[in-house]
Amino acid sequence: MSDEVELLKRIYSLFNGREIESVLATMHPDVVWANGMEGGHVHGRDEVRSYWKRQWALVDPHVEPLEISPNGKGELEVKVHQVVRDREGNLLADRFVFTCSRSETG
Numbered sequence: 001m002s003d004e005v006e007l008l009k010r011i012y013s014l015f016n017g018r019e020i021e022s023v024l025a026t027m028h029p030d031v032v033w034a035n036g037m038e039g040g041h042v043h044g045r046d047e048v049r050s051y052w053k054r055q056w057a058l059v060d061p062h063v064e065p066l067e068i069s070p071n072g073k074g075e076l077e078v079k080v081h082q083v084v085r086d087r088e089g090n091l092l093a094d095r096f097v098f099t100c101s102r103s104e105t106g
Helices: 001-017 020-025 044-060
Strands: 032-034 041-043 059-068 075-086 093-101
Touching: 001 020, 001 059, 001 075, 020 044, 032 044, 032 059, 041 044
Parallel strands: none
Antiparallel strands: 032 041, 059 075, 075 093
């Protein structure tokens, strides 16, 4: 489990660094990702890439994992501190959110 936790921490760091291709390479080709801006979900790496590019053109999100733990369903629950700023640096959101990541071993 510690390898998966370290991988997730690395992925969050890559996301914050806007290393989009490195993050996408860690995802399943058929990933389903929540579309927090427009609603619904995007499907597959290409749609996630497009969504993130649209998102990052409008806002500057930063996500820091605080707690990562198994939920007994083959997933890791992640408590994230999310800070979102507009392109001028004004604070839009500062909150804690919970996400799940499906474990490859679960």
